[in-house]
Amino acid sequence: MNKLLSLLRTNARLSNAQLAVMLNTTEADIEAQIKALEKQGLIKGYLTILDEHQIDQAPVHAMIELKVVPMKEFGFQDIANRVCALENVDSVYLMAGDYDLAVFVKGKTMQEVATFVAKRLATLDSVLSTNTHFILNKYKEDGILLDGGSVQDVRTTLKSE
């Protein structure tokens, strides 16, 4: 991965001016590079990572293992498209192993997620079974520590041991 992308992966809010200094180039060049990457579709978007504990009425997250029957000609693409189109769904991955699709969903309450799985997901054509895992806590997301977690600087802790 080029250096610009790896810097943006750790912090998408670094300004073009900061990035230009770090990478020894001009702001205009950084702006052009980012535009090109966005246009090319390599950069798909920028999100904010939250510690949801601090939100009133934090959403409930679940990971659902989906077993499906792949369709002739379309394989898994067709069912994946239909799952992706559901508004509660955050992420959909095709998996190797015991099941086919890993589906990450969120809802206001456990009841909402349960209803979503029972009424919308399990009822899709070609879905054979669902296995729902509610997420109890998130410690780390996209490389960022959540929930007050921190990585100790071992250099320092070693010296006070």
Place this chain on the structure above:
Amino acid sequence: MKPINARLNQLPPAILHKFLELATDPTILSLSVGEPDFPTPFHVRQAAIDAIQEGKTFYTPSRGLMSMRKEIANVMARKYHLTYDPATEIIVTFGASEALEATFITLLNPGDEVILVTPVYVTYEPILIMAGATVVHVPTDHTTGFKLTPDALRQAITDKTKLIVLNYPNNPTGGIMTHKDYEGIAEVLRETDAYIVSDEIYSELIYDAQHASIAQFEDLKSRTVVINGFSKAYAMTGWRLGYLCANAELVNAIGKYHSNAILCPPTISQFAGIEALKNGDEDIKHMREEYDIRRRYVVDRLNKMGLPCAIPQGAFYAFPSIEATGMDSLTFCQQLLDKKRVAVIPGIAFGAAGDRYIRFSYSYSIKHIEEALDRIEAFMSELSTKV
């Protein structure tokens, strides 16, 4: 009790260590540590784990495993175009620190003069004093990029000069000497028969140039001891592994002291070191690129907040001037600590020539550096509104 060695009382105060200790206080944001923030690459750690599992935990030859010395010779030839015979011209040491100590003890008689180019790394002088040597400082400053100049060196040389210590890339200044910079120095050195110790521990952390060694001047090589190690290049500080290269006669002499002082370098570390030398180039590249990004960010911000700083060419330190604040380096660092809870090292820790500067280590994550710089910026703007 009988009095202890009187030379201990002549050692300069341990300012660096006082500020390093602050790093353990969780309320203080420290930029003081002089070691990589990266963990030792896993394949290197695995090599040590394998050695332990295979029971390879006995003494090695006092000069280190032959396989290790061969890898060192390969690296010296491949990276720095220096040829050393693994059988007779290399000693593996307990960190570069022991290589320095063993060399100083072996070469020096009481009363010999040793030239240090200042600002200077803190451990040379105490050992030189313990060896009974007289230390002569050659100050450098930011106007020459902290480079040693031939004239300054020539003025410091007397007929008592026994040894000249060079350390490039430099801790604390980040300054380097290129091959061209060394040409004039080499000429001055040809006018003496003094030994040369070249501490090249930061040789892999050089950003816009090629590393140069004074030993690349063939006529000076026979009286030069090149010292290097694993701490900075491979993020292996705690492994205590370094080495020295010199001609066979010098290595024989230094080896006599070394074998009595430490018997042999740590065996497990040597197996890790072999792996690092063989397969560590990618790790070095990755770390250097990270340091480079931080270096540019740090220097840009320091300059913008009124702490002028030339871009350091090597190591992982920025060494900005605090002259404009009118403070000496201890006052500056103490106030920064009291008001903003940020610890940087006062330049005076590296000798009188450093008193106009502070040492800022960028071996920290960008997030950590950014927070520290925000606080220093606030400190600087409070200073300027006061005036």
